[in-house]
Amino acid sequence: MQPEDIIAAVNAVFVEQFEIDPADLLPEKEIFRDLGLDSLDIVDMMVGLQRTFGISLRQNEELRQIVTLGDLHAFFLKLVEENPDLAAKLQKK
Amino acid sequence: MPKTRVVITGAGVISSLAHNRQDLLAALLNRACGVRAMPEWADTLPPDTVAAPVTLDQDAVMKIDRRFRRSMGPAALFATLAAAQAVAESGLSEDILGSGRAGCAVSSTMGSASSIMESCSLLLQGRQDYISAQQFFKSAAHTAAFNVANAMGLRGVQLSPCSACASSLQAIGVAYEQILLGRQDVMLAGGSDEVTPSVTLTFQQLFAQAENKENRPPDQISRPFDVARTGLVCGEGAGIVVLESLEHAVSRGARILAEVTGYATMSSGEHISQSDQRAIGRCMTAALADADLRPEDVDLVSAHATGTRQGDAEEAAALRDLFGANTPVSSLKGHLGHTLAASGAIELVAVLEMLAQNIIVGTKNLTAAGPDCAGLDHVQANRPASIGTFVKNSFAFGGVSAVLVGKAFA
Numbered sequence: 308m309q310p311e312d313i314i315a316a317v318n319a320v321f322v323e324q325f326e327i328d329p330a331d332l333l334p335e336k337e338i339f340r341d342l343g344l345d346s347l348d349i350v351d352m353m354v355g356l357q358r359t360f361g362i363s364l365r366q367n368e369e370l371r372q373i374v375t376l377g378d379l380h381a382f383f384l385k386l387v388e389e390n391p392d393l394a395a396k397l398q399k400k
Numbered sequence: 401m402p403k404t405r406v407v408i409t410g411a412g413v414i415s416s417l418a419h420n421r422q423d424l425l426a427a428l429l430n431r432a433c434g435v436r437a438m439p440e441w442a443d444t445l446p447p448d449t450v451a452a453p454v455t456l457d458q459d460a461v462m463k464i465d466r467r468f469r470r471s472m473g474p475a476a477l478f479a480t481l482a483a484a485q486a487v488a489e490s491g492l493s494e495d496i497l498g499s500g501r502a503g504c505a506v507s508s509t510m511g512s513a514s515s516i517m518e519s520c521s522l523l524l525q526g527r528q529d530y531i532s533a534q535q536f537f538k539s540a541a542h543t544a545a546f547n548v549a550n551a552m553g554l555r556g557v558q559l560s561p562c563s564a565c566a567s568s569l570q571a572i573g574v575a576y577e578q579i580l581l582g583r584q585d586v587m588l589a590g591g592s593d594e595v596t597p598s599v600t601l602t603f604q605q606l607f608a609q610a611e612n613k614e615n616r617p618p619d620q621i622s623r624p625f626d627v628a629r630t631g632l633v634c635g636e637g638a639g640i641v642v643l644e645s646l647e648h649a650v651s652r653g654a655r656i657l658a659e660v661t662g663y664a665t666m667s668s669g670e671h672i673s674q675s676d677q678r679a680i681g682r683c684m685t686a687a688l689a690d691a692d693l694r695p696e697d698v699d700l701v702s703a704h705a706t707g708t709r710q711g712d713a714e715e716a717a718a719l720r721d722l723f724g725a726n727t728p729v730s731s732l733k734g735h736l737g738h739t740l741a742a743s744g745a746i747e748l749v750a751v752l753e754m755l756a757q758n759i760i761v762g763t764k765n766l767t768a769a770g771p772d773c774a775g776l777d778h779v780q781a782n783r784p785a786s787i788g789t790f791v792k793n794s795f796a797f798g799g800v801s802a803v804l805v806g807k808a809f810a
Contacts, residue, residue, distance in 0.1 A: 325466070347470075347533040347534065348470075350532075350533035351470075351532050351533050354530060354531070354532055354533070357529050357530070358530060
């Protein structure tokens, strides 16, 4: 699994659930301010990412510190690097 | 002090037959029927089960801003689309909608039954982590009310009287009272409901769903007042009207569709499911008294008549006592099925168009009135008529009756 596949999997949640134009999904965009998500959307972002990556994220403290889409990409790139079985799960989907 | 006059200045509808008032009346006059076979329910219900579902226009749905749409299950979507029609027709400005003097009363039987089923299914699979943040907002009993309020930018009162199949008429009644009390100038009012296997099963279990042992085509199964009626057919949709004080409507030059002149709602105090002619009679009498009218003043009764054996007989008996054979009586449930909490509002919206076009839609599939439903002026074929005053009935499980009285505006 290449890094761009992981980024694409994260971005797909924003396109499918929040109807955001893929062209707007730039790493520097802030998830609340620029992409327009609110507190309820953040819960659904987490639900969508849980479904995509097959893991529970609700108690993850690191995820709560994320501000930009790039932060989120970095979080999952690191997560997959540390847990190679996640990449296998993702490939199966 | 003279009673505040309350008028209707807009009316929208989503139904199995049409998605606006004029098309709905055209379909009703053409004897169209929204009832069809439900192969998509074959896993859960008997294969001959029928219902009258809505097919939504997805382009119209996607026009609702995601910010509002995300919290809408079908019940709230139907209500919001109907409310948008009513608001557009009424010409209410954003300033009026957001003034705090405009509110809503919008009901459904139990919120979104399909969204509740979705949540239960995930819980039973042990997938709590897949439940969306929106699931509560789609499911909640008042989902239709708050979704309409937010999508329309209303800042006044928000109500959602919940009384199963009398819900939307109660919503219109309580909205009427808000304006009478001087608490609001404008109210969006009505109701919405979804047809699901669980709702249909409820009626099947109680032997209230039509049985169709005669193997009739779907469009002939719902037979209000008919001698061969065997029960109701569930449907879905939404109806919303804009109620407004006459003074407010006139001050902004709004076109007036009709006037609401009386309303009553009450309990039977007898039984949770058996209809009761005395309770129905008391409620109609009280609504007519509220309108300061006598039975002979009424030009049309838009009956609740769902096609059940017992319910239709009790309503017919109450109508016979009050009106004899002198007042035209019509039910729309042969065309639309029983749209549950939405039925009172959808049927009121249809009556408004009957008023405008001077015609009464005949009760579909009423070939010969049952002996227990006889002695009324049943409108079987469509009948040209100038409708001055009308009565709209809704009755519900729980022993609830609601009756609204209205008239052509003059």
